[in-house]
Amino acid sequence: MANLAQAIRLALHYGETHLGVTDIFGEDVGPPLGGVFTATQGLTKTWNTPLDERGILGMAMGIALAGGKPVAEIQFCDYMFNALDLMKLAGNAHWTTNGGWHLPMVVMTPVGAGIHGSIYHSHSIESIATHLPGWKIVMPSNAKDAYGLLISAIQDPNPVLYMAPKALLRVKGDELIPGEPADERELHRRIDAPLGDRSGWTPNWPPVTDFSVPIGEAKVCRTGDRVTVVGYGHLLPACVRAADVLAQEGIACEVIDLRTLIPFDLPTLQRSLDKTGRLLLVNEDTEVTNFGEHLLRKLVERCFYSLQVPPVLLAGADVPGVGLAWELERHSVPQEEDILAAMRKLATAGE
Amino acid sequence: MDPKLALHIHDVMVQSRQTEEALIRMMRSGHGYFWIGGPGEEAFGVPLGLLVDKGSGPAHDYLHLHYRSSCTVMAMGTAPIDLLRQMRSTITDPFSGGRNFAGHLSIPQWNVVPGTSTIETQYVTALGTAWVQRRHGGTGISIVNGGDAGTAEGDFASCLNWSSRPGQELPILMIVTHNGIGISTPAAQVQNTPALHERAIPFGIRHGRVDGNDPQASWAALQEAMAYVRTERRPFLLQADVSRLYGHSSSSGARPEGGRDCLSEYEAKLADQGLLSPQQAAQIHERWREHLRDAVHQVLKEPMPTKDDVFTHIFYRAPD
Numbered sequence: 001m002a003n004l005a006q007a008i009r010l011a012l013h014y015g016e017t018h019l020g021v022t023d024i025f026g027e028d029v030g031p032p033l034g035g036v037f038t039a040t041q042g043l044t045k046t047w048n049t050p051l052d053e054r055g056i057l058g059m060a061m062g063i064a065l066a067g068g069k070p071v072a073e074i075q076f077c078d079y080m081f082n083a084l085d086l087m088k089l090a091g092n093a094h095w096t097t098n099g100g101w102h103l104p105m106v107v108m109t110p111v112g113a114g115i116h117g118s119i120y121h122s123h124s125i126e127s128i129a130t131h132l133p134g135w136k137i138v139m140p141s142n143a144k145d146a147y148g149l150l151i152s153a154i155q156d157p158n159p160v161l162y163m164a165p166k167a168l169l170r171v172k173g174d175e176l177i178p179g180e181p182a183d184e185r186e187l188h189r190r191i192d193a194p195l196g197d198r199s200g201w202t203p204n205w206p207p208v209t210d211f212s213v214p215i216g217e218a219k220v221c222r223t224g225d226r227v228t229v230v231g232y233g234h235l236l237p238a239c240v241r242a243a244d245v246l247a248q249e250g251i252a253c254e255v256i257d258l259r260t261l262i263p264f265d266l267p268t269l270q271r272s273l274d275k276t277g278r279l280l281l282v283n284e285d286t287e288v289t290n291f292g293e294h295l296l297r298k299l300v301e302r303c304f305y306s307l308q309v310p311p312v313l314l315a316g317a318d319v320p321g322v323g324l325a326w327e328l329e330r331h332s333v334p335q336e337e338d339i340l341a342a343m344r345k346l347a348t349a350g351e
Numbered sequence: 352m353d354p355k356l357a358l359h360i361h362d363v364m365v366q367s368r369q370t371e372e373a374l375i376r377m378m379r380s381g382h383g384y385f386w387i388g389g390p391g392e393e394a395f396g397v398p399l400g401l402l403v404d405k406g407s408g409p410a411h412d413y414l415h416l417h418y419r420s421s422c423t424v425m426a427m428g429t430a431p432i433d434l435l436r437q438m439r440s441t442i443t444d445p446f447s448g449g450r451n452f453a454g455h456l457s458i459p460q461w462n463v464v465p466g467t468s469t470i471e472t473q474y475v476t477a478l479g480t481a482w483v484q485r486r487h488g489g490t491g492i493s494i495v496n497g498g499d500a501g502t503a504e505g506d507f508a509s510c511l512n513w514s515s516r517p518g519q520e521l522p523i524l525m526i527v528t529h530n531g532i533g534i535s536t537p538a539a540q541v542q543n544t545p546a547l548h549e550r551a552i553p554f555g556i557r558h559g560r561v562d563g564n565d566p567q568a569s570w571a572a573l574q575e576a577m578a579y580v581r582t583e584r585r586p587f588l589l590q591a592d593v594s595r596l597y598g599h600s601s602s603s604g605a606r607p608e609g610g611r612d613c614l615s616e617y618e619a620k621l622a623d624q625g626l627l628s629p630q631q632a633a634q635i636h637e638r639w640r641e642h643l644r645d646a647v648h649q650v651l652k653e654p655m656p657t658k659d660d661v662f663t664h665i666f667y668r669a670p671d
């Protein structure tokens with residue numbers, strides 16, 4: 001099965017050959033490297049930019065204004081902070097011009113901890129990004145969704161922020177992307193650039209399709225009636241594994257992968273919470289003014305009388321960075337055992 | 352210069368000055384909240400607008416304009432009343448539907464991209480339109496302007512750097528309108544040279560400086576710079592020295608602040624050349640003043656945005 005980085009590459013290949021993507025660019029995005037996470041190897045519309053995040057975003061906006069379809073990368077979301085006003089401008093251009101202009105552009109960026117990334121390669125940005133109205137914001141947690149969400153992002157006529165969880169980029173999916181060869185060694189041979197000199201190499205793309213995951217649709221990954229667990233990105237697979245552990249004990253948890261943060265799928269969350277009455281929200285961003293707090297507020301307002309116990313948000317510690325030493329990271333970012341413990345506690349609370 | 356053109360430039364300069372003064376009067380009478388604009392930049396901004404290759408799409412020029420550029424879009428053909436609409440923040444304001452300050456322009460059909468309050472960000476969005484034009488070929492260019500103080504922002508350096516990458520040069524005309532001050536801070540306090548166009552030198556970018564108070568010199572300098580960018584498909588940095596006649600904005604009173612007045616200088620010159628008498632000039636002013644009086648009355652009758660308008664155009668939806 002493709003991993004997330006390969007899925008992104010396959011979607012970009014489809015995008016540049018079928019969906020009118022004109023430019024895929026960023027720091028080290030073009031040849032010879034094809035991205036620090038290999039997500040842009042072998043593509044034809046890629047090019048390297050100056051080391052200048054503001055320039056990258058301005059370039060994307062200008063290309064979109066002039067009728068192109070750009071996919072820009074910020075190498076790590078940690079380096080988007082110096083360009084937030086351009087993100088703000090991209091998000092507000094349609095509104096401030098009263099519908100005069102719109103910007104069909106995608107910005108991809110790897111986010112989150114889990115790769116021993118230390119202080120400046122572990123940031124999350126969703127709580128800040130969701131404060132930029134006018135952006136659609138997505139974050140996959142598996143390869144098939146990574147493909148489908150990127151196809152949707154490219155097709156959308158608005159600015160779309162595509163956050164790729166760093167820790168999952170090398171994780172293989174458990175479902176084939178339509179058109180993906182069943183044998184993963186074949187996929188590797190066809191689309192992974194060789195190590196060393198790759199000047200003579202060209203990929204042999206499999207016949208991928210326009211399979212898409214609609215923006216705004218959450219996915220129920222495990223069904224259950226005991227606890228609703230809402231996550232996305234990096235920590236979602238851990239939520240699923242924890243739910244599987246509890247299922248063995250006869251505790252059925254419903255795990256929902258949000259997939260789209262803006263505009264998020266409130267009805268799916270609401271339906272689940274009305275059923276379970278117990279809510280756990282999970283993400284790795286720092287906890288103060290965390291995006292999960294917004295979800296929590298919306299859900300409490302709508303499902304107050306369904307709640308059986310106080311809902312819980314499990315998020316990153318409110319500290320300036322994720323420290324390098326494992327004990328520092330482990331106690332800054334929720335881990336699988338923390339998620340399991342929180343689910344167990346919620347499942348039995350009030351009994 | 353052809354006398355007809357010389358007189359046309361004068362007419363648009365007057366139109367523009369009278370429009371700015373009408374905007375200030377509206378603001379003072381409580382028909383608007385804030386004024387910022389370009390009195391003192393007409394001698395440069397009007398020739399600029401007249402020389403633009405106006406149209407939509409990469410075959411034509413893109414304009415990334417700052418908030419003192421109403422004279423440029425009036426030279427392109429924008430009616431003064433549209434600027435009044437934005438001052439009044441009516442729903443009929445064609446640039447922003449009552450959402451943005453006066454002089455924050457947006458004209459999709461003429462490639463005037465969204466004008467923003469954020470100083471200097473226009474110098475990086477210009478990279479993108481120019482990149483598309485580089486690929487498109489033809490003679491369309493991206494034109495970006497801004498003030499002197501703003502050049503301290505990194506976006507200005509970004510524009511110099513990206514537009515001059517070897518083999519990937521961009522057809523951008525970068526303009527700095529230098530009025531010697533940013534709000535209250537004199538340029539000499541924060542910049543080591545008034546010759547900002549020389550920042551092009553280390554990038555190998557062609558550059559020039561012009562007396563932006565002289566419409567004929569501005570016309571010639573713009574023509575030369577544009578011809579270079581259009582045909583060579585390379586960047587050019589042009590500095591125009593201008594005045595800020597009514598101060599920074601209404602926050603500082605929008606009162607005369609001194610400095611050379613390009614319009615009265617030009618009228619004296621046209622009189623010397625026997626092209627326009629002081630009486631004729633006064634008539635032109637009066638004609639535009641009257642035009643604007645009527646326009647203000649019209650705008651005051653136009654509808655304002657409503658509660659529902661808050662929520663329109665957050666996301667674009669393609670027509671089915």
Ligand SMILES: Cc1ncc(C[n+]2csc(CCOP(=O)(O)OP(=O)(O)O)c2C)c(N)n1
Nearest residue numbers: 468469470497498499500501530532533534
């Ligand atoms: C990024 C940013 N910083 C600060 C401001 C506030 N501000 C508005 S105009 C201005 C001065 C600009 O001076 P200059 O670039 O010389 O242009 P001028 O107004 O003189 O034409 C400042 C500081 C802003 N709008 N944007």
